[in-house]
Amino acid sequence: xxxxxxxxxxRPDTVxxxxxxxxxxxxxxxxxxxxxxxxxxxxRVVFPQGQSCCGQPAYNSGHRAEALKVARAQLPxxxxxxxxxxxxxxxxxxxxRHWPDLFRGEPDEARAVAVAGRVWELTQFLVTVLRVRLExxxxxxxxxxxASCHAQREMGVVExxxxxxxxxxxxxxxxxxxxxxxxxxxxxxxxxxxxxxxAMVGDKVEDIAATGAARVVSGDxxxxxxITGALAAGEVxxxxxxxxxxxxERTHG
Amino acid sequence: MADAAVxxxxxxxxxxxxxxxxxxxxxAMDGLxxxxxxxxxxxxxxxxxxxxxxxxxxxxxAKLPELLERLxxxxxxxxxxxxxxxxxxxxxxxxxxxxxxxxxxxAVKGKSMVTEEMHLNAFLERHGIEILESDLGEYIVQxxxxxxxxxxxxxxxxxxxxxxxxxxxxxxxxxxTEDVARLTDLARxxxxxxFAAAEVGLSGVxxxxxxxxxxxxxxxxxxxxxxxxxxxxxxxVMGLEKVVETLEDVPPxxxxxxRSATGQPITTYVNMISGPRRPGEKxxxxxxxxxxxxxxxxxxxxxxxxxxxxxxxxCGACMNHCPVYxxxxxxxxxxxxxxxxxxxxxxxxxxxxxxGELPHxxxxxxxxxEICPVKIPIVGxxxxxxxxxxxxxxxxxxAGSHASRAEALVWKGWAATFASPAxxxxxxxxxxxxxxxxxxxxPLLKEWTSARVKPRFAPESLHRLAAKKGIPDA
Ligand code: SF4
Numbered sequence: 001x002x003x004x005x006x007x008x009x010x011r012p013d014t015v016x017x018x019x020x021x022x023x024x025x026x027x028x029x030x031x032x033x034x035x036x037x038x039x040x041x042x043x044r045v046v047f048p049q050g051q052s053c054c055g056q057p058a059y060n061s062g063h064r065a066e067a068l069k070v071a072r073a074q075l076p077x078x079x080x081x082x083x084x085x086x087x088x089x090x091x092x093x094x095x096x097r098h099w100p101d102l103f104r105g106e107p108d109e110a111r112a113v114a115v116a117g118r119v120w121e122l123t124q125f126l127v128t129v130l131r132v133r134l135e136x137x138x139x140x141x142x143x144x145x146x147a148s149c150h151a152q153r154e155m156g157v158v159e160x161x162x163x164x165x166x167x168x169x170x171x172x173x174x175x176x177x178x179x180x181x182x183x184x185x186x187x188x189x190x191x192x193x194x195x196x197x198x199a200m201v202g203d204k205v206e207d208i209a210a211t212g213a214a215r216v217v218s219g220d221x222x223x224x225x226x227i228t229g230a231l232a233a234g235e236v237x238x239x240x241x242x243x244x245x246x247x248x249e250r251t252h253g
Numbered sequence: 254m255a256d257a258a259v260x261x262x263x264x265x266x267x268x269x270x271x272x273x274x275x276x277x278x279x280x281a282m283d284g285l286x287x288x289x290x291x292x293x294x295x296x297x298x299x300x301x302x303x304x305x306x307x308x309x310x311x312x313x314x315a316k317l318p319e320l321l322e323r324l325x326x327x328x329x330x331x332x333x334x335x336x337x338x339x340x341x342x343x344x345x346x347x348x349x350x351x352x353x354x355x356x357x358x359x360a361v362k363g364k365s366m367v368t369e370e371m372h373l374n375a376f377l378e379r380h381g382i383e384i385l386e387s388d389l390g391e392y393i394v395q396x397x398x399x400x401x402x403x404x405x406x407x408x409x410x411x412x413x414x415x416x417x418x419x420x421x422x423x424x425x426x427x428x429x430t431e432d433v434a435r436l437t438d439l440a441r442x443x444x445x446x447x448f449a450a451a452e453v454g455l456s457g458v459x460x461x462x463x464x465x466x467x468x469x470x471x472x473x474x475x476x477x478x479x480x481x482x483x484x485x486x487x488x489x490v491m492g493l494e495k496v497v498e499t500l501e502d503v504p505p506x507x508x509x510x511x512r513s514a515t516g517q518p519i520t521t522y523v524n525m526i527s528g529p530r531r532p533g534e535k536x537x538x539x540x541x542x543x544x545x546x547x548x549x550x551x552x553x554x555x556x557x558x559x560x561x562x563x564x565x566x567x568c569g570a571c572m573n574h575c576p577v578y579x580x581x582x583x584x585x586x587x588x589x590x591x592x593x594x595x596x597x598x599x600x601x602x603x604x605x606x607x608x609g610e611l612p613h614x615x616x617x618x619x620x621x622x623e624i625c626p627v628k629i630p631i632v633g634x635x636x637x638x639x640x641x642x643x644x645x646x647x648x649x650x651x652a653g654s655h656a657s658r659a660e661a662l663v664w665k666g667w668a669a670t671f672a673s674p675a676x677x678x679x680x681x682x683x684x685x686x687x688x689x690x691x692x693x694x695x696p697l698l699k700e701w702t703s704a705r706v707k708p709r710f711a712p713e714s715l716h717r718l719a720a721k722k723g724i725p726d727a
Contacts, residue, residue, distance in 0.1 A: 017724075019715040021671070025684060026708055031715035035724060047719040049726045050674040058664050060617060062639030066668035073672040077727075101633075149618035182576045186616025191700040193614060195266045198704035199275075199580045200616075229705025 009083065009129050014044040016084040018074075018119075020091040021053040022221040023242075030221070030242030034087040034122050037248055041130050045085075048077035056094040059102060060187050068102055071095075075111055083129070084119045087244050088220050089151020092121040097154045121151055122244060123219055127160040136168035138250040144174050144213040146204070146227060148220035149182050161219055161243055168250050174211040178203075185226035201230040208238055215239045217246050258607050259588070261614050265581040274410060278582045281409050285573040288516025289624075306509045307628040309502045310564040317554060317563075320463040320496045321545070327466030331528035333541045341371040344546045348373065348455075348488055349380055351542055355486045357382060357452035361444075363470070363477035364388040365457030366404050366567060367490045367546055369589040370602075373455075384455075385447050387476035389440055396423045402583030404590060405514045405569040410582050444476065454480035454538065458491035459566070460506055461543075464499040468543065470524040471510060473517075478524055487538040489526070493545050494554075494563035506566055509626035513570040549602040549650070556648050558637055562597050564627045571621035571631060577614055586611070593621035597634045600642075605651030609642040678716070685710045 015038060023031040035045045051074055055067035078084055086092040096119040103112035126132045145165060151157040165173045184190065184200025191197075204227060208216050216231075216238055218224050228240035268274055293299040313320060325335045338344035352360065360377065362368065362384060374395070377384045386395040390407035394400060397419055401407030408416070417431040420439060427439055448454075456477055460469040468489050470477050481487050497503065511517040530537035553559050572578040572592025583591035588599040588608075596615060600608035612635040621631045638649065643660065645653025670676045688710040693702045701707070713721075720726075 017719075019719075024715045025681060025688075025710055028711045028713060028715035028718050032718050032722065035719065035722075045724060046727060047715075047724040049716055049720065052671040052674070052677045055671075058667060060636065060639070061664070062636070062641070062643050063661075063664040063668075064640055066664045069668040070671040073674075149616070149620070153619035153623050180620075182616050182618035182620065184576070184616060186618070189613070189616045191697045193262060193265070193577075194700035194703050195262075195269050196577055196580055196614070197616075199269050200576055201704060225708050226705065229701070229708060232706040233702075233704060 011129060012043065012083055014046060014080070014082050015125075016078050016080075016082050016118075017045050017047045018051055018054070018084050018086045018091070018095070019047065020086060020088045020221065022225070023087055024052075026225060027221045027242055027245075030245040031087055033242070033248035034085070034244035037122075037126065037132075037244055037251075038085060038130075040251070041126075041132060043130075046082070050077050054091040054094040054099075055102065056091060056098075057187055059094065059098060064102065068106070071099060071102055071112070072106075072108065075108060075115055078115050078118070082118070083125065084115070085122055085125050086119060087122045087242065088222075089121045089148040089155050089157055090220050090222055092119050093150035093154030095119045121155045121157050121219065123161040123164055124155060124157045127163055132164070132167075134164065134167040134247065134251050136170050136250050137252070138168070138170055140170045140172070141215065142172040142174060142211075142213045143215045143217050143246070144176055144208055144211045145179065146176065146183065146208075146216055146218040146223055147179050148218060148223050151219055152180060157219070161217075164243070164247060165217065168247075171250065174213055176207045176211060178207055183223050183226050185222045187222065190226060197226075198230075201226050202234075205230050205234055205236055209236050213238060215241055215246070217241055217243050219243045258610065261585060261587070261610055264587060265577075265585040265614070268581040268585045273412070274582055275580065277410055277412050278579055281406070282573050282579045285514075285516060289513060289570060289573070290516075292512040292516050292518065302505065302509055303626050303628055305505045306566070306626050307564065309497060309505050310566070310627045313497045313502065314494070314554070314560060314563055316498065317494070317496070320498055321493060323463040324461055324466065324496050327463065328468075328543055329466075331466040332531075333466060333468075333528055333543050336542060336544045338544055338546045339548075341546065341548050344371050344490065344544050344548075345373055345376045347544055348490070349377065349382075351486065351488055352377070352382055352453055355452050355540070357486070359447065359451045360384045360453040360455055361387050361447055361451040361480050361484065362391075362455040363457065363472060363480040364391055364407070365455065365490055366401075366589055367457055367492050368455065369401060370492075370548060371490075371546070373490075385444070385451070387444050387448070387480055388472070389437065389474055389476070392440055392444065393419065396420070400584065401589075402591065403569060403572060404567055404594075410584065444479075448479045448483045451484045453486045453488060454482075454484035455488050455490065456481050458489050458495050458543075459510065460503055461491060461496045462498075462500050462503060463496050466527060467500065468524075468526040469503055469507070470526065471507060471520040471522065472524070473515075473521045475522055478522055481524060481526060482537050485538055486540045486542070487526070487529075488542045488544060490544045490546065493547055493550050494565075510566055510568050513568040513624070513626045514573075552648070552650070553601050559601060559634060559649070561629050562594075562601060562634055564629050565594055565598070566627055567594075568626060570624045570626065574620045574624045576616065576618060576620065586614075593631045593635075594629075597631055597638060600638055600651075601649055603650075604654075605638065605642045605649055606654035607651065609638075609651060609655040612636075612638040612642065681714045681716070685712060685714065
């Protein structure tokens, strides 16, 4: 729905990588795996060390000036005209869809819009622009896919990650009954409304358990924190993993 | 509860504990979602339809003041008496005076959410006028001395057994049955007697046409038609945003509304009311009144970004698809409009001091935005309301009422840290070394760990890993 037009983007030699703060703090291995997947496609990956966060936490809490300040600090890190790859649908959505609003009327609006227009969610980029072909080197496993709300509804990423999983010969993908339903994370929602959030993630865990999958794969670390946290609390023996790490694990043997 | 803040959190927590309620909602919403999906299976048609629907509503709003004047003119020409009400109190008073003029003791009403907004029933009863809800769902809710939990399906929170029990308790002639047809038949018998006896019939308005002075009313049961044609006086009540420009603007809305709401291709009845009974006509009321209510809407209208709120055609699809609504049901919102549209509309009408927490009752999953047939950017608007709640000087009533110095400081600190690479580096190092030692009893962590284990900070950040592996910096 919102996917950038792939035909307009020639296969680049170099890409920027925006790791996001959650990946940085909680899932650095997944972040690294994303970089290595891109490198495995022959790309040069640049990781600007000055990066921190897309500004979403403040933006969604109503503190837009603070969100703007943090977003603005990211702009000079992406000066070249290279695609910016983000291993998170939520942060990619913030940058691509909300930065233009956030910077509206600001002196650096044009620059923010230009940067936003180069943002891609990782799996979307792998499938649409790089047209990767993956070779599975892993043991047979059954997995299920959790779709992040912002990846699907802000970035228009629905089929891409599943298409990647389906390329893996030994991976059986079982779809969730309510694949498109929110897991109940929602940033501060999880702590502002812990009971509703718990009810939502509880249903998600039930749905995951019902698939009989050994692993639940997702492209968003917010969802992963929430879902794996609830799986562990409920002692449900399903492992959660970021898709980048899962793909890397399968293709590197 | 005049001006006290309404506690959504407490009400939703209570609702979550009601197993039956949760099952009822889950089942009903699942059914509605799949019925709607069948109606819009053709994606190309859906996109074309909603683009048309949105454009009709946008055009109407762009010319709203002009269209309202036009509507008053055409209605008046048709013999409909038009009344303007700035507040719900004014609207109630207007309706009471019309009723007094008609010597009314009993009024029947077809479904109208605006009158819920006005608490009209309680008001009329206080003034000695009996008012009977005639929509089956509303009738059930009224018997139960409760309020609607959904804007299209007011009694959706109850299952058949609960309704059967209620009928046995409240209706003298009720038999001992849970058969839906028999229950409906019983309600029909009760209602029929009232239709014939009522001096006034009340209704809502789905769409009012400025060009022709026509009031359109859609419904499934025919009770709306009874309310608007049998009693000698008909009073229609609408929010001022319900107007469209021409008759041609009506079909797109009539097509989107039932398909989005209940997954029906069309509704059973479409009433188009263009005035009282004319000489020589056999039926219809001898007086028709139209009450046009503002109740904060013109304030919403004045703000270019918030104005989109008024595009709503009240189909309820956003609540059917809302994961929060599905869990807690409509009553938890304690408002005439629950779910996503309620989260943006109610705080604007009632003020953020009372309703400032409502925009936070959302994970921002965007399911409502994806489904709304007139493309209201619901999540964008609630983001704006979150911001208004903590900043004084905004345009929404109660702006700044949730401002907290402590919270503002936290975000300032956050911004300072995250906008400076050096500070960020220090902070991530500190979090990685200290974060995992934090006790679960700390605020926020306590809420988080009520259903999940504590997240663990990685020993080395991605920044460090990338540097170690020689990933170029620029
Ligand atoms: S906001 Fe959209 S989906 Fe919700 S009731 Fe209004 S028109 Fe329907």
